[in-house]
Amino acid sequence: xxxxREPVLHIEKLCKSxxxxxxxxxxxxxxxxxEIRGLVGENGSGKSxxxxxxxxVIASDRGTMYLxxxxxxxxxxxxxxARKIGIVVQELGVIGTLSAGVNVFIGRTxxxxxxxxxxxxxxxxEIREIARKWGLADIPLxxxxxxxxxxxxxxxxxxxxxxxxxxILILDEITQALSYDNRKRLHDLILTFKExxxxxxxxxxxLEEIAEITDTLTVLRDGRVVDTVRSDKVTMNDLxxxxxxxxxxxxYYRTDAAPSREDRIVLSVRDLTxxxxxxxxxxxxxxxxxxxxxxxxxxxxxxxxxxxxxxEEDARGAVLLPEKxxxxxxxxxxxxxxxxxxxxxxxxxxxMINAEIRDNFCLPSLDGMKGKFGLLSAKKxxxxxxxxxxxxxxxxxxxxxxxxxxxxxxxxxxxxxxxxAKDLSVLILDCPTRGVDVGVKSYIYRLMRDLKAKGLGxxxxxxxxxxxxxxxxxxxxxxxGEIAQELVRGTGFSEEAIIEVML
Amino acid sequence: MTRKKxxxxxxxxxxxxxxxxxxxxxxxxGNMISVFNLTTIMDQALIVIIAGLGSIFVVSLGGADLSVGxxxxxxxxxxxxxxxxxxxxVVLFPVAITVALTIGFSNGFxxxxxxxxxxxxxxxxxxxxxxxxxYVQSVSSGFYRAQSLLLTLKNDAFKIPxxxxxxxxxxxxLSHTKFGTYCKAIGENESVALNVGVPVAKVKIIAFMLSSxxxxxxxxxxxxxxxxTNNTMGINLEIDVLMGIFLGGVLVTGGYSASVVKLLxxxxxxxxxxxxxxxxxxxxxxxTEVTQGVLLILILFVMILLKQRSGATARPxxxxxxxxx
Numbered sequence: 107x108x109x110x111r112e113p114v115l116h117i118e119k120l121c122k123s124x125x126x127x128x129x130x131x132x133x134x135x136x137x138x139x140x141e142i143r144g145l146v147g148e149n150g151s152g153k154s155x156x157x158x159x160x161x162x163v164i165a166s167d168r169g170t171m172y173l174x175x176x177x178x179x180x181x182x183x184x185x186x187x188a189r190k191i192g193i194v195v196q197e198l199g200v201i202g203t204l205s206a207g208v209n210v211f212i213g214r215t216x217x218x219x220x221x222x223x224x225x226x227x228x229x230x231x232e233i234r235e236i237a238r239k240w241g242l243a244d245i246p247l248x249x250x251x252x253x254x255x256x257x258x259x260x261x262x263x264x265x266x267x268x269x270x271x272x273x274i275l276i277l278d279e280i281t282q283a284l285s286y287d288n289r290k291r292l293h294d295l296i297l298t299f300k301e302x303x304x305x306x307x308x309x310x311x312x313l314e315e316i317a318e319i320t321d322t323l324t325v326l327r328d329g330r331v332v333d334t335v336r337s338d339k340v341t342m343n344d345l346x347x348x349x350x351x352x353x354x355x356x357x358y359y360r361t362d363a364a365p366s367r368e369d370r371i372v373l374s375v376r377d378l379t380x381x382x383x384x385x386x387x388x389x390x391x392x393x394x395x396x397x398x399x400x401x402x403x404x405x406x407x408x409x410x411x412x413x414x415x416x417x418e419e420d421a422r423g424a425v426l427l428p429e430k431x432x433x434x435x436x437x438x439x440x441x442x443x444x445x446x447x448x449x450x451x452x453x454x455x456x457x458m459i460n461a462e463i464r465d466n467f468c469l470p471s472l473d474g475m476k477g478k479f480g481l482l483s484a485k486k487x488x489x490x491x492x493x494x495x496x497x498x499x500x501x502x503x504x505x506x507x508x509x510x511x512x513x514x515x516x517x518x519x520x521x522x523x524x525x526x527a528k529d530l531s532v533l534i535l536d537c538p539t540r541g542v543d544v545g546v547k548s549y550i551y552r553l554m555r556d557l558k559a560k561g562l563g564x565x566x567x568x569x570x571x572x573x574x575x576x577x578x579x580x581x582x583x584x585x586x587g588e589i590a591q592e593l594v595r596g597t598g599f600s601e602e603a604i605i606e607v608m609l
Numbered sequence: 610m611t612r613k614k615x616x617x618x619x620x621x622x623x624x625x626x627x628x629x630x631x632x633x634x635x636x637x638x639g640n641m642i643s644v645f646n647l648t649t650i651m652d653q654a655l656i657v658i659i660a661g662l663g664s665i666f667v668v669s670l671g672g673a674d675l676s677v678g679x680x681x682x683x684x685x686x687x688x689x690x691x692x693x694x695x696x697x698x699v700v701l702f703p704v705a706i707t708v709a710l711t712i713g714f715s716n717g718f719x720x721x722x723x724x725x726x727x728x729x730x731x732x733x734x735x736x737x738x739x740x741x742x743x744y745v746q747s748v749s750s751g752f753y754r755a756q757s758l759l760l761t762l763k764n765d766a767f768k769i770p771x772x773x774x775x776x777x778x779x780x781x782x783l784s785h786t787k788f789g790t791y792c793k794a795i796g797e798n799e800s801v802a803l804n805v806g807v808p809v810a811k812v813k814i815i816a817f818m819l820s821s822x823x824x825x826x827x828x829x830x831x832x833x834x835x836x837x838t839n840n841t842m843g844i845n846l847e848i849d850v851l852m853g854i855f856l857g858g859v860l861v862t863g864g865y866s867a868s869v870v871k872l873l874x875x876x877x878x879x880x881x882x883x884x885x886x887x888x889x890x891x892x893x894x895x896x897t898e899v900t901q902g903v904l905l906i907l908i909l910f911v912m913i914l915l916k917q918r919s920g921a922t923a924r925p926x927x928x929x930x931x932x933x934x
Contacts, residue, residue, distance in 0.1 A: 415804070415806075417803060417804065437805070437808075438806050438807070438808040440806055441805065441806025442806070447804060447805075449804050454798075454800060455800045455801060455804050456804065457798075457801060458797035458798050458801050458864070458865075459797075459798070460797060460862075460864065461794075461797045461864060461865050465790075465793075465797075465865055469790070469801075469802075469805050469807075470805050472787045472790055472791075473787065480786075481781055481785040481786060482784075482785045482786060482787070482790065483785075
């Protein structure tokens with residue numbers, strides 16, 4: 107290690123255990139100036155733990171970190187901030203009731219305080235300046251953070267990290283929350299960082315993306331570094347093999363090149379309009395068909411998912427089930443008519459984090475759990491939850507464990523699994539593989555193929571174009587709440603074609 | 610593993626109850642656990658338990674019904690006034706229940722449809738309805754004397770079986786029906802419940818109506834006990850009811866932590882403290898209330914500690930919930 111090429115961050119033999127669980131063992135790691143490094147690995151491989159150690163969120167058991175050649179032993183995130191390490195964590199860290207602007211400078215509003223009063227104008231001007239400098243989209247700064255969508259909340263956190271003018275920027279699973287256009291902005295931002303001779307450390311489950319935007323990739327497995335490789339030299343299959351430790355069997359996406367579906371229509375949408383976010387959409391979903399929806403952040407595709415499930419009171423137009431002659435007006439009706447909805451935000455909108463796995467599994471299917479006198483039977487609840495737990499290979503202690511302690515992939519298995527037990531006709535998926543590793547991803551895709559074969563109609567809303575292209579029979583590209591173009595599998599079904607319409 | 614381990618909240622509150630019972634038994638040289646005294650404790654806990662059996666549903670939603678005391682008062686006073694005017698005692702029951710259900714519906718409707726936090730809505734009812742009650746009391750013939758039918762509720766042969774039936778029924782509704790589960794799911798996370806297809810507004814309205822209904826039932830027992838109505842009926846009942854629920858180990862956020870067993874343990878704990886204080890001749894009300902307050906903080910502290918030890922709250926990934934229940 108010469109002085110000229112001294113790494114900005116150097117880590118030696120870092121270890122961390124949680125009780126008997128070894129999260130990290132003897133991690134050796136070097137990050138150069140101007141290097142963009144990706145961390146990849148399955149859920150639970152120790153990526154987030156490593157970042158938390160660097161960020162001062164978790165104290166290390168053993169090992170040493172050097173920052174610019176000096177010993178770096180952060181006791182809290184404040185130490186990390188002071189040494190100009192900016193972090194965006196995986197789980198959303200904004201305070202919902204405070205304004206977006208205050209959230210950016212939270213804990214550091216002193217600079218804008220005169221006589222105990224925060225000068226919000228000055229603060230917001232500063233934030234806009236930061237956003238402009240780094241080429242980020244504007245977000246409404248005066249609204250309470252909870253009224254903003256996941257994407258804007260992620261941007262708040264990104265701005266918070268950028269506000270300290272970091273020499274190392276650490277991004278844990280941020281791109282999955284962003285839509286296509288904001289991802290592009292983030293990629294540009296990362297390149298700017300590189301040009302300035304600063305470093306970026308990034309975690310993502312989207313392997314294609316991370317290989318594209320990084321210089322090097324460090325693969326972690328079971329808390330150990332497997333290897334560090336050049337991003338432009340490594341193949342996806344090699345990466346996956348290193349991550350999992352074996353070949354991933356079976357296909358990831360669909361391999362058939364032609365669209366397929368049954369004749370019967372399971373869901374018919376006519377002139378669906380939600381305020382100005384979804385405008386007069388009409389389409390039919392056939393049995394055994396996967397219908398993909400993609401678009402930019404303001405396209406309204408996520409609102410469409412909610413409206414299809416009867417969750418938007420402002421929705422006009424009709425969501426019809428032609429086979430039953432039913433018109434969906436509420437989520438209760440949707441539930442009763444065997445429609446399922448898996449929302450984008452797993453922790454806030456999909457799962458009861460502090461409740462048991464069992465209760466999360468059984469919530470949509472209580473009608474089938476009745477025993478004597480029409481009362482819910484504990485045995486039936488337990489049996490159903492155990493069955494689903496085994497069928498989905500959820501890694502947990504038992505069905506009475508709280509969901510909050512599980513990894514992202516296992517949470518998503520519960521989020522999806524609770525619907526599959528039912529006799530569904532329509533499944534609405536909003537970003538179903540967000541924040542899950544390759545193993546679970548391939549599992550979810552296999553599940554979708556099985557359900558399609560069984561004759562379910564699937565609505566797939568996603569920010570990942572490759573996923574849409576890999577799975578859908580037809581794709582609707584949505585722009586400003588309207589269907590801009592319909593593409594059919596096998597005919598001009600490419601990333602370029604979709605992006606061209608999207609932008 | 611198919612059996613569920615015992616809830617930490619129940620264990621903590623049970624240990625607390627036993628500890629207090631043992632303490633007062635030693636302190637009063639055994640008088641505490643005499644048959645006569647245990648009946649007295651039971652009698653004191655009765656009204657809190659009955660009102661709590663309804664209130665627990667609102668708590669499970671993550672809300673609080675502060676209007677149970679007033680609802681108890683106004684429903685029985687109006688019922689009694691009409692029974693008095695018609696000269697027919699039976700009139701009391703349907704009238705009182707109708708008044709209670711109306712208040713409950715109003716609570717539930719405002720909370721569910723206008724998204725006003727429940728403590729605001731029920732606080733408004735607590736204050737406003739108390740005024741209405743005093744007015745009714747002043748224009749009617751005044752003190753109503755409980756008559757034969759009502760007085761049968763004083764008889765243990767009726768009182769105890771009715772109480773047991775109510776406890777069993779409410780336990781099954783909370784723990785073994787779709788409605789009860791939906792209440793708890795809303796308390797865990799309202800967005801999740803809505804996204805799954807729970808008719809959230811309807812469930813909330815029913816929960817508030819159930820709370821008010823049980824308040825009026827508690828009112829009948831109170832009338833039997835005191836021999837009629839008066840204008841202080843039900844004052845501060847909401848405090849005892851909520852204390853009972855929370856001392857029993859139910860979380861303020863409601864959800865799956867809510868259970869009738871916890872309500873029973875908590876309500877008895879309060880009665881034991883109040884009764885023990887009197888027996889130990891520390892009868893000043895200040896001491897009783899300070900003790901209750903200290904114990905509530907203690908039990909919350911222990912429960913948080915237990916939860917942290919089990920690692921259940923180690924991940925900070927629960928989003929802030931909208932406080933609209």
